[in-house]
Amino acid sequence: MKLFASHLIESLERLEGGSRLVHYTSADNAYKIISGRQVWLRNAHLMNDYSEMRHGLECLRAAWNSTAGVDLQTWLEANWQGIKIEIENTFNDHAASMTDDTYMICLSEHDDDEDNYGRLSMWRAYGGRTGVALVLNTKTFLSETDAMAVYSMPVVYRDQDQFVAWFQTWAASIMDAGDAITEIDRQVILDHLFHAFRSFVLATKHPGFKEEREWRVFHSPSIDGPSPWIDISIETVGGIPQHVVKVALKDDLEVGVVGAAPETLINRVIIGPCETPFPIRAALGQAMTVAGVQEAWSKIWMSFIPLRERQ
Structure with missing residues (x-):
């Protein structure tokens, strides 16, 4: 229900x-x-700044205990007696999974004027000495299906005070909806609130990162369950053995998964500032061709930004 996801x-x-x-x-x-x-x-523990997860959780707790949060709790109780405890118990039962058992990959919104060069601040932050930007079509991100058990959402940039002020508006819009909300089944309300609160935890970030315009693709095994698209194994990444959630990039029209396969997902590739752009282009072009990307070579760009490597 869009009302509960108005922030997205x-x-x-x-x-x-x-x-x-x-x-x-x-x-x-x-x-x-x-x-x-x-x-x-x-795993979210391996993000550049794990405090991001704590930030969202602290913002939600502050808002839930604020005047607006108490007003919302009172309104919910008046319509579904005992639901406040159910909401809190459901959330608390899964809070550890949100912070400790959530796996994600981070994306960024991409503008047309970044097609040739990418975004300098992102080259500086990610990719090391051989950075590559995979620009993606978004059809699969807009698909309304739970078949993959993998979800995406944009990050919202607010500090705690900003979040609490925004939460007041969000809660008021729900209460003002009247019968449109109160006639909904109790379990449906619980589900909507749980997923809204989950989004607050997973995708609320300090406003200092606003220029990243981030989206997060995530899966929590203990919350979202299995799917044919997911395999979980232990891999060593950067010298750290860890569980990794592997998501297959494949379409299945029968269950509404469209645009996830490389041939439909990849819009273009930008090779960032580096000393070896031509060998990288050769390897990526061949891989894209084998993966079925049409006119693969014409979709690869080399930024040639004169960026000095870090010493």
């Missing part, structure tokens, strides 16, 4: 209007994604 609507509308997403990564990882037809989601 603006970003979703940009995707529906033709905006694309991009994954900044290393050339090695880009090649593995394309040739292996799968993407790895890594």
Whole structure:
């Protein structure tokens, strides 16, 4: 129900209007994604700044205990007696899974004027000495299906005070909806609130990161369950043995998964500032061709930004 996800609507509308997403990564990882037809989601503990997860949780707790939160709790109790405890118990039962058992990959919104060069700040932050940007079409991100058990959402940038102020508006819009909400089945309300609160935890970030315009693709095994698209194994990444959620990049029209396969997912590839752009282009072009990407070579760009390597 859109009312519970009002904080995501603006970003979703940009995707529906033709905006694309991009994954900044290393050339090695880009090649593995394309040739292996799968993407790895890594545990949230291994994000650049794990405090991001705590930030969302602290924002939600502050809002739930604020005047607006108490008003919302009172309104919910008046319509579904005992639901406040059910909400809190359900959330608390899964809180550890949200922070400790969630696996994700981070994307960014991509503008048309970044097609040739990418975004300098992202090259500096990701990909190391052989950065590659995989620019993605967004059809699969807009699909309304749970078949993959993998979900995506835009990040919202707010500090705790900003979040609490926004939460007041969000809660008021729910209470003002009246019969449109109160006539909904109790379990449906619980589900909507749980998924809204989950999004607050997983995708609320300090406003200092706003220029990243991030989206997160995520899966929590203990919450979302298994699917034919998911395999979980232990791999060593950067010298760290860890569980990895491997998501197959494949379509299945019968269950509504469209646009996930490399041939439909990849819009273009930008090779970032590095000393070896031509060998990287040769390898990625071949991998894209084998993966079925039409006119693969014409979709690869080399940025040639004169960026000095870090010493």
